[in-house]
Amino acid sequence: MEMTDFELTSNSQSNLAIPTNFKSTLPPRKRAKTKEEKEQRRIERILRNRRAAHQSREKKRLHLQYLERKCSLLENLLNSVNLEKLADHKDVLTYSHDAFVASLDEYRDFQSTRGASLDTRASSHSSSDTFTPSPLNCTMEPATLSPKSMRDSASDQETSWELQMFKTENVPESTTLPAVDNNNLFDAVASPLADPLCDDIAGNSLPFDNSIDLDNWRNPAVITMTRKLQ
Amino acid sequence: MEMTDFELTSNSQSNLAIPTNFKSTLPPRKRAKTKEEKEQRRIERILRNRRAAHQSREKKRLHLQYLERKCSLLENLLNSVNLEKLADHKDVLTYSHDAFVASLDEYRDFQSTRGASLDTRASSHSSSDTFTPSPLNCTMEPATLSPKSMRDSASDQETSWELQMFKTENVPESTTLPAVDNNNLFDAVASPLADPLCDDIAGNSLPFDNSIDLDNWRNPAVITMTRKLQ
DNA sequence: TGGTCTGACGTCACCGAT
DNA sequence: ATCGGTGACGTCAGACCA
Structure with missing residues (x-):
């Protein structure tokens, strides 16, 4: 195959260490003349593209994460109102009663017809390792998830918490x-x-009067449930 | 390179026509002895894996599509009610007023902190089944994009679960x-x-107080549960 | 033309299940 | 040990932008 094997020795493997810093030694806006110049251009382009692909994947991943969280929050919100009763309160409806019912029906229809479920493997990953709590979070305001607030905000009778499990590096047993x-x-x-x-x-x-939403896609799984306790 | 080039002629290219039907000529549960047998097993595995990857991608694509649609419908529904007024109608709220407002705030906070601007680039690539997932313009630090954790790959083969709690209140005993x-x-x-x-x-x-740096690289693999009680 | 970005693909590594 | 599923990667093709 020969593959030019110039300096792109990484045909198929991870090749960790993304070339974040490489300089083109070629003038940026000039037609490549030599075969060698063309080769170098090509290779530099491949490196750049490798990096771009990485960014693109990352972005996609974040987008997915964003969508999942958004759905979760929207459902929470939706579950905290009684939709049946709501339909009769015309004063809180932005548009008509029919418009609201139509939206509602559309959503319910979607929810029921849409399989959208994937396998339930939920690969538990790592049978014997550890729960190491640690604050991740990109998405939340520090104030919102402040650990203080969950300790001493006994003022609010509404209790809502979320647990997140995520993979990280191993820690001592x-x-x-x-x-x-x-x-x-x-x-x-x-x-x-x-x-x-x-x-x-x-x-x-x-015995839930609210929703459970199992997201089977993510590895291992995303489960969102809401329950009304007494 | 030579790459055995047994019958895997497709080193790097599309190779459309996924081999949906190929039969193994080898006994399914037998240790491969010959070099040749091993080779054949390897090749069959690669073909099967190629197919599996295809399915997996398709599944992921559908899931994304599902999420986008779900979000869209939920937002439609939400937009058809006046949330401000709704907060005062206690009879339509499933839980308490505070619970509703909390959910609403959480959602709004999320919406504001996340860029959430999808560029809605109308893809010309419409092959009628391909769905273009509207690249989110997520606001993130440059550091987030940089491939940081590619470096510490020495330890990334061993992962464990981390557990995080956020936005939580005291749970009654x-x-x-x-x-x-x-x-x-x-x-x-x-x-x-x-x-x-x-x-x-x-x-x-x-250590909820310390903020450990977020590993943006690995998939968070999230379990999220939300519990509300009145 | 040159560039970037992203969908799609094939490959590998890894995991759990068999 | 083998197998399927999937995350991650690198590559290419093709769109769009300069």
Whole structure:
């Protein structure tokens, strides 16, 4: 194949260490004349493109994350109002009653017809490693997720918390929380939700008056549930 | 390079026509002995994997499409009610007024902090089934884009779960969730998590105050649960 | 023309399940 | 040990922009 193998020795492998700093030694706006110049241009372009691809993937990933969070928040909001009653309060409807009902029907229809469920593997990943709590968060205002606020804001009777589990590098075993078994946890989560986007689960089989939303796509899974306790 | 070029002639190119039908001529459960057998196994695996990758991509694409549509419908629905007025109609709120306002604030906060401007570039590439996911113009630091964690790849083969809690309030002791019951999804999920977590919070062993730098690189693989109680 | 960006592909590494 | 699924990567093709 020969592949020019000039200096692009990385035909198929990770080639970690993205060439974030490489300079073109060629004049930027000049027609390449020599075969060699052409080659160098080509190679530089490939390097740049490699980097661009990386950025593009990252952006896409963030976009996905954004969409998932947005859906989650929107559903939360939606679940905190009684839609049936709402339909009769004309004064809170922006448009007509019919417009509202139409939107609502469209959404419900979408939710019911749309399979959109993927396998329920929920790959529990790493059977024996540790829960290491740590504040990630890009998306939240510091004030919003301030650890203080969850400790001493007893003023509000509304309790809402979110847990996020995410993969990170391994940490020493000593800090493990022994009681929790990841596998069991995930199995417990995944198995009842074996079938599709579990909007109907909230409806009948489980004592939820709110929604559970299992996102089977993400590895391992994103589960959003809302429940009204007494 | 020579690359065995047995029958895998497609080193780098599209090679449309996914081999949907190929049969293994090798016994399925037998140790490969011959070099040739091993080679054939390898090649068949590569073909199968090529196909699997295709499916996986398709699935991901559909999921993205699903999320976009869902968000869109939810937003439609939301836009058809006057949220300000709604907050005062306690009879249509599922929970408390505060709960509703909290959800609303959370959503608005999210919307404002996230750029959330999709450029809605009408793709000319419409092949009638391809959906272009409107690249989000996410506001992020330049550092986020830089391929930082590519460097510390020495340890990235071992991952563990991290658990994070954000936007949370005090959970009443009386509502501490009982032991895991497979029929109760929420309990099954929450109790293994809630107990150690709460214990650790009480024991202040969770460094919620420090902000660990966000690993933007790895997929967060998120479990998110939201629980509301009145 | 030159550039970037992104969809799609094929490959590999890794994981869990079998 | 083998297999399927998937995250990540690098490459190419093609769009769009300078």
